[in-house]
Amino acid sequence: xxxxxxxxxxxxxxxxxxxxxxxxxxxxxxxxxxxxxxxxxxxxxxxxxxxxxxxxxxxxxxxxxxxxxxxxxxxxxxxxxxxxxxxxxxxxxxxxxxxxxxxxxxxxxxxxxxxxxxxxxxxxxxxxxxxxxxxxxxxxxxxxxxxxxxxxxxxxxxxxxxxxxxxxxxxxxxxxxxxxxxxxxxxxxxxxxxxxxxxxxxxxxxxxxxxxxxxxxxxxxxxxxxxxxxxxxxxxxxxxxxxxxxxxxxxxxxxxxxxxxxxxxxxxxxxxxxxxxxxxxxxxxxxxxxxxxxxxxxxxxxxxxxxxxxxx
Amino acid sequence: xxxxxxxxxxxxxxxxxxxxxxxxxxxxxxxxxxxxxxxxxxxxxxxxxxxxxxxxxxxxxxxxxxxxxxxxxxxxxxxxxxxxxxxxxxxxxxxxxxxxxxxxxxxxxxxxxxxxxxxxxxxxxxxxxxxxxxxxxxxxxxxxxxxxxxxxxxxxxxxxxxxxxxxxxxxxxxxxxxxxxxxxxxxxxxxxxxxxxxxxxxxxxxxxxxxxxxxxxxxxxxxxxxxxxxxxxxxxxxxxxxxxxxxxxxxxxxxxxxxxxxxxxxxxxxxxxxxxxxxxxxxxxxxxxxxxxxxxxxxxxxxxxxxxxxxxxxxxxxxxxxxxxxxxxxxxxxxxxxxxxxxxx
Numbered sequence: 298x299x300x301x302x303x304x305x306x307x308x309x310x311x312x313x314x315x316x317x318x319x320x321x322x323x324x325x326x327x328x329x330x331x332x333x334x335x336x337x338x339x340x341x342x343x344x345x346x347x348x349x350x351x352x353x354x355x356x357x358x359x360x361x362x363x364x365x366x367x368x369x370x371x372x373x374x375x376x377x378x379x380x381x382x383x384x385x386x387x388x389x390x391x392x393x394x395x396x397x398x399x400x401x402x403x404x405x406x407x408x409x410x411x412x413x414x415x416x417x418x419x420x421x422x423x424x425x426x427x428x429x430x431x432x433x434x435x436x437x438x439x440x441x442x443x444x445x446x447x448x449x450x451x452x453x454x455x456x457x458x459x460x461x462x463x464x465x466x467x468x469x470x471x472x473x474x475x476x477x478x479x480x481x482x483x484x485x486x487x488x489x490x491x492x493x494x495x496x497x498x499x500x501x502x503x504x505x506x507x508x509x510x511x512x513x514x515x516x517x518x519x520x521x522x523x524x525x526x527x528x529x530x531x532x533x534x535x536x537x538x539x540x541x542x543x544x545x546x547x548x549x550x551x552x553x554x555x556x557x558x559x560x561x562x563x564x565x566x567x568x569x570x571x572x573x574x575x576x577x578x579x580x581x582x583x584x585x586x587x588x589x590x591x592x593x594x595x596x597x598x599x600x601x602x603x604x605x606x607x608x609x
Numbered sequence: 610x611x612x613x614x615x616x617x618x619x620x621x622x623x624x625x626x627x628x629x630x631x632x633x634x635x636x637x638x639x640x641x642x643x644x645x646x647x648x649x650x651x652x653x654x655x656x657x658x659x660x661x662x663x664x665x666x667x668x669x670x671x672x673x674x675x676x677x678x679x680x681x682x683x684x685x686x687x688x689x690x691x692x693x694x695x696x697x698x699x700x701x702x703x704x705x706x707x708x709x710x711x712x713x714x715x716x717x718x719x720x721x722x723x724x725x726x727x728x729x730x731x732x733x734x735x736x737x738x739x740x741x742x743x744x745x746x747x748x749x750x751x752x753x754x755x756x757x758x759x760x761x762x763x764x765x766x767x768x769x770x771x772x773x774x775x776x777x778x779x780x781x782x783x784x785x786x787x788x789x790x791x792x793x794x795x796x797x798x799x800x801x802x803x804x805x806x807x808x809x810x811x812x813x814x815x816x817x818x819x820x821x822x823x824x825x826x827x828x829x830x831x832x833x834x835x836x837x838x839x840x841x842x843x844x845x846x847x848x849x850x851x852x853x854x855x856x857x858x859x860x861x862x863x864x865x866x867x868x869x870x871x872x873x874x875x876x877x878x879x880x881x882x883x884x885x886x887x888x889x890x891x892x893x894x895x896x897x898x899x900x901x902x903x904x905x906x907x908x909x910x911x912x913x914x915x916x917x918x919x920x921x922x923x924x925x926x927x928x929x930x931x932x933x934x935x936x937x938x939x940x941x942x943x944x945x946x947x948x949x950x951x952x953x954x
Contacts, residue, residue, distance in 0.1 A: 499725035506679055506720075507740045507791065508712035517739070521730045 331602040341598030347591025354403055355410035362400040363388070366558050371395040379573065392577055393566050394555075402580060404558035409588060412473055413538040419477035421531050424484025431485065432492030432523075433515040443489065446482045454479035458541060462550035469552045476541050480534055487530055491523035498522075525603040532596030536589040543585050560585050625697070626654035627831050628678070628799055633691035635670070635677050644688070647673040649855035649906060651691075652930075655799065660825060660832045662846035662863075664839065664878075668900050670855040671835045675801045677701075678833075679718055680708045695799070714744040717792035719821075721804040723784035727776040734772030737791050744795045759790040763820060782813035786820065793824060800825065801833045806841060818844050839882055843867060851875050854903045854911035857930055860940040869949045871933055873919075874912045876947040910944065918945040 335341040354361065364370070371391055374381050383390045389398040431442040449457070458475035465471035495501060496519070504514045543561030545551050552559055560581040567577030635648035648670040655661045663671040676682050678693050680700060693700040695716065700708065720726040727736060737759060738752035747755060753772070760768035763786040776784055785805060792800060802821060806814040822845050825832050834846055842849050842863065849866045851859040851874065859872035870876045877896040898915035905911070909924035916923070922944050933939035935949050 499720060499722055500728040502681060503718075503720055503726040503788070504728070505681055506712055506718040507743070508709045508714060509739065509743055510709065513739070513743070517735075518728050518731065522728065 331599070334602040335598055338598045338602070340594050341602070344591050344594025344596075344598060347587060348595055351406055351588050351591060352410060355407040358403040358407045362397075362403045364397045364400045366396070366400055366404040366556060371397075389576070389580065392563065393570055393574075396558075398577070398580065401558040401563060402560075402584060405560040405563060405581060406584070406588075408469075408552070408557060408559045409539050409542055409585075412469060412476070412542045413535050416473040416476035416542075417480060417531055417535050417538050419473060420480025420534070421484050421527070423477065424481040425488050425527060427481065427485040428488030428490075428492065429515075429520065432489035432496075433511075433519070439489070442485070446485045449478070450482040450486070455541065455544060458545055459548065459550060462545060467550060467553045469557075472542060472545050472551055475545065475550075476538050479541070480538070483530060483534065484527060488523060488527050491526050492519055495519040495522050526600075529596055529600040529603065532592055532599055536592035536596070539585060539588045539592070543581075626694075627657045627659075627696060628655040628833075629692070629694040630654070630674070630678065631692040631694065633674060633677060633693065634689070635673050635682065636688040638686055638688060646855050648677065651852070651855070651857055653850050653857065653860070655831045655833060657798065657831050658825075658829045660822075660834055660845055660847045662842045662849040663833060663835045663852055664837065664842055664849055665852035666837055666900050669852040671837075671852050672803055674852075675718070675803050675833060675835055679712060679716060679801065680705070681718075710744075713740050713797070714795045715797055716799045716801065717795070717797040718801045718803065719785075719788055719792045719805045722808045723781055723788055724808065726788055727784055729776055731775075732772065733774050733776060733779065733787050737772070737787070737794060740791055740794050755794070756790075759794055760787065762824070763787070763790040763793075764816075765790070781809055782816065785809060785813075785817050789817070789820065789824070793828070793830070796828060797830060799831045799833070801835070803835045804837070805834075806838070807836075814841075821845065839867075839878060851878070854900075854906065856906060856911070856942065857940075858912065858942045860930070861936070862938055865936060865938050869936060869947075871936060871939055871946040871949070872941045872943045873916045873945065873947060877916075910942070918947075920945070 335345075371381075371387075374391060374395055381387070381391045387397050387399065389402070392398045392401055427442050427446065431439040431446075452460075457479045458472075461475035461478050462471050465474060492515070498519075501514060501518060504518050509518075542551070542559075543564065546559050546561030547565050549565070551561055563581040564578055564585075567574070567581075571578055631652050633648055633651045634646070636644040636646050638644040651670070651674055653661060653663075663674060665671050673682070677689050678700065680703070682689065689701060691701070695711070700711070703711070727733065734753065734756055737756035738747075738749070741747045741752040741755055742749070745752075745755075756772055757768045760771055765771050765783055765786050771779070771783075771787075776787075779787065785808075789805070805821065806817050809817060818841060821832070824830070832845075834841065836842060846863050848860065848862055850857045851866075851872060853874050859866070859870070859875050861871075866875065867879070870879050874896070877894070880894040881896060883893060896915055902914045903911040904913050904924075906928070907926050909926065910916070910919070910928055913919040913923040925944060928942045928944070930940050930942045933941055933946070935946075
């Protein structure tokens with residue numbers, strides 16, 4: 298190693314004093330930072346693309362679909378041994394009842410999205426409220442609420458969903474409640490856990506030292522710091538919800554109205570034609586898997602983007 | 610009517626103290642184990658406008674003392690006894706709601722680590738304005754304007770823009786300035802600074818200390834400065850309490866203490882830091898052992914196991930904090946004090 302000649306060092310620029318990144322980032326929150334990281338993640342982009350296409354299809358199904366989803370308009374063309382395949386009139390052919398398969402698939406996306414979003418929203422709202430009360434108040438409130446959640450959690454989610462659907466009867470609403478009920482414990486425990494992790498944080502002590510009310514400390518300091526994992530979980534749960542919607546209607550507990558297109562029911566109804574017309578089951582199955590994959594990719598990428606350990 | 614400065618100073622000396630801590634005891638109780646006495650009979654006074662130092666190494670109970678004064682110790686597993694009189698009112702007897710009214714308005718605190726003491730997901734501005742809205746009854750607009758002038762006062766450039774920033778966008782020194790602005794927002798009468806410069810680098814330390822000194826002098830806020838850094842003490846404190854193993858072992862004015870430390874522990878501390886007037890190439894003398902080598906106070910001087918002057922006489926149960934016979938402004942808890950300079954040999 299040679300000694301740097303006097304005067305040479307400062308001109309060359311000490312690496313420690315070199316120009317640091319002086320990008321103007323005033324008001325950039327952790328969330329915006331996470332978004333920037335997401336944009337560089339190919340998995341996130343793939344997931345987001347799938348989700349966006351799914352949502353657009355669900356929203357604009359009536360515009361995209363060539364026919365109304367009334368069902369069975371071409372029932373006379375379907376024979377017990379044969380379902381008409383793709384033709385000029387029907388892009389993907391007919392389904393087992395004589396409805397346009399393409400139309401049914403598009404409207405099925407709509408049903409999956411509505412049930413998935415509503416049930417996850419419901420599960421998130423109730424679960425987060427329980428978690429907030431348990432983690433924010435603590436004491437016996439925490440003990441009681443968490444035991445209730447433990448009981449809920451000990452029942453397998455599909456079984457829970459089946460029993461709720463069985464009690465409330467076969468409607469879309471009972472499917473939503475059933476799926477939401479299975480999600481409540483997940484969100485409750487998650488939010489309570491992250492609130493508890495914040496409880497001994499320095500900034501919580503500092504906020505308390507300012508005489509802020511307990512409610513303010515919990516709601517405007519601890520809660521915003523605890524939401525990250527909950528939002529990630531909500532994205533991941535949307536994937537499970539899509540599958541559960543299909544599973545419930547596969548089990549015959551879904552929407553009873555046959556004119557409402559539903560991917561899960563499309564699977565059931567095409568079971569006995571699997572050998573002759575596999576596309577009837579394969580296409581809705583593929584869509585269920587693809588949607589779940591999209592939400593999972595997006596959720597996992599979001600988890601990484603928000604996790605300080607993965608931050609570069 | 611303005612009070613002449615002389616009378617103010619006189620009132621500071623004679624008047625009733627702003628804060629008077631009397632025989633404060635804090636015990637941490639753990640199931641199935643002997644309780645730990647973190648603070649073991651600490652008493653001290655803080656007069657209006659005075660800066661009182663609590664000095665000692667890690668684990669001596671200085672931070673626990675400050676948290677007990679603020680009423681911020683966890684409610685479970687902690688027993689607090691004694692009196693904390695703030696303007697004659699015992700803070701330990703107040704309900705948590707009454708205490709909450711006081712905190713942030715009359716007594717505020719600056720914490721050690723500016724990196725973690727600001728909420729990372731809330732803009733700095735919101736964190737300044739919320740205390741103003743809570744205690745000063747300001748609306749959003751007033752609080753924002755006041756927050757801007759507060760940030761300006763603590764030396765944060767471009768305060769309007771900084772208010773929108775998140776903590777991670779501020780440097781460590783800036784963050785500590787912001788925390789000081791928050792603590793001083795409601796013009797508290799007592800500020801407790803718990804190692805406010807420990808997490809900062811040396812040049813920033815000096816700036817932050819200077820800022821604290823200036824703000825305290827301007828507003829007449831009394832301050833408790835908690836630190837392990839004797840340099841900080843020398844720079845800012847009027848009176849110094851040296852703590853060891855949960856008790857105050859020596860109390861003196863700043864000049865007194867540095868000119869002639871009397872307790873063996875204080876003497877050891879001063880010998881272990883470099884001095885400008887020391888002989889060049891002279892060696893520093895560390896205190897042997899660690900803070901965990903303590904004797905329980907009820908058996909003798911807790912510092913005896915590490916003390917070079919200790920002998921059998923040191924095993925006096927519950928040594929008292931007594932007036933020094935050589936230095937009248939001095940109190941200490943020691944059997945064999947360091948001889949004052951000039952008296953040696």
